[in-house]
Amino acid sequence: MSWKRWLFGRRELTLALACVAVAAVFQFLSPYFLTPDNLITILRNSVELLLVSLGITFVLATAGIDIAVGGALGICAIFVGWSVQGGWPFVLVVLIGPLVGTALGLVSAFLIVQGKIPPIIATLGLFGVYRAAIFLLLGGSWISGLPDALGPAVNTTIAGIPLTAIYILFFYFIGWIVIRWVPLGIAIRATGGNERAARLSGVSIGRTKFFVYGFTGLLVGFAAFLYVARYRNVETSTGGLIALDAIVASVLGGTSVLGGKANLLGAMFGVLLVRLLQNGFVLIGVPSLWEQVITGALLIAVLILDALTERSHAQSRPRQRGNAQRGLATQ
């Protein structure tokens, strides 16, 4: 029992083991899987998702959800693309994505806090609006063939460490500080755990939510900057499925959709596992059209597994059963 709890009680460890197991299976099926080239490809493809998942982890921790991030990423990417085309100063090119992203995040927060609209409805509505806006802004044609002005921002390495890895570590470090060491972090978890109790104990729910959605927007905006720097074009499908991928990664990472919990390291491993799976299935010859099915099924599977383990935990500790039942009744 104790070794099991030690091994499976820590989400990051379980996930790391899962990553190794998945990698082993794919290596068995396709010798190309564990080559340095492919591993670098997987890590590179994880960059934007890592940023968005960090934001989504915060959002989920407040018992919220944001499915408009894909559309927001597309809009931010368009602005970044325009700024490159317009030859803006580098600082502005870097800042425009996060600025637009933060503004869009604050729009979500405004609807959720001031309009008291459930997050799923607000962000589903915005998702439709953003999709339309992307078509409108692009006018039906892609932004493509951008000059490689932003290349250095993603291709540079410092002492052998890629700059993109430093961005990721920087943002996750900030996230960790916020969630672990700053009163705001407690406010975030308290809001998700029990919003009414948090309000009664003096937490400013509105401010907390504004921060969470705004921060997510900022990360989405920076992800858009990295996207444009890497691919040097913006198409109408930019951002596409990233909302689902990010939710899956966060939930895989041990963040509950019911709020109150945030696991940043877990989210990182969650992203890795999602991208490993997506890459591996393509390598063994599964058409990429299956990606949606696999990711959706993964989400359902994790939710079911989590619910089942939680239930068996509750049953193995009879003294806490009363609490568990009361908890259910109040939901």
Next chain:
Amino acid sequence: MISAFKQIRFGGLLVLWLIALVIFAVFAPDFFTPANFNSVLQFSTLLALVTLGQTLVVLSGGGGIDLSVGGIVSLSGLVIAALMKTGVPAFIAAPAGVLCGGVLGSINGFIITRLRLLPLIVTLGTYYAYNGLALALTGGAPISGLPVSFGLLGQNSILAIPLHTLVLVVPVFLVMQFTLNQTPLGRWIYAVGSNEKAARLVGLPVDMIRVGVYTLSGVLAALAGLMADSWLLSARPNIGDNLELLSLTATLLGGTSIFGGSGGLGGSLAAVLFFTSLQVGLQMLNVNSIWQLGLVGIFLIGSVLLDRMIRTAETK
């Protein structure tokens, strides 16, 4: 006072509809022809069936929402077409497809009730799984070339009213409306939606009702898939795209509360008619369909905001 506000809501919908009609009358005079009336109803069938299911799901509370309906429409439509292509007669293929929709819907229901998971996250997962399956199984290509006789329901009209509106949408609506308002089962759905704890305490089978509601939503989505097949004589893997957004918006615009327990089917159907005339009208004005998506998003947010405002006004 309360009824006055309720009237404002329905009146508001009516006013929106009239405004839309006036705009179309000025800019697209062809809008008011029997042929176009026919095409409005044609379009509305899919959305109407799906919205009726969505309304029950939202009504039954517990954060009820079904984001997977579009995928079920596409998938069951494909199942029916694929079966018919292998030589299965229509009277077997059609029920098989509807059964498939019921199973897909009940998967949602069982996961949500058994494991006490949030409907929005579960159906978000199945949204991608079902939509993805529809795309992946067909490689994105439609299954076409269904026998012309299969178009009987989907392509014929009586007095400019499409046959499927008469034999499917209207009866389904009447039966559901009757069940919801005149039978104990209907009362139960409202009870479960407005106070789950009380419903459990008086011994209502809350979980069974919820599973039933999600299953019904799946069945209705499958009927929509069937109608799409019959209308187009082919099954498209993306025929259900955006139906979750549209049906949810129609449900909420029609006055059903997102928190469950209050609202009804009549408002939803009115909202569907409003939407489809908007859709057809905008098409006649040559407005890109992507605009409609944005407009629907605004309506979705707007209708919840409006609901909020009405509620706070009521309590004052």
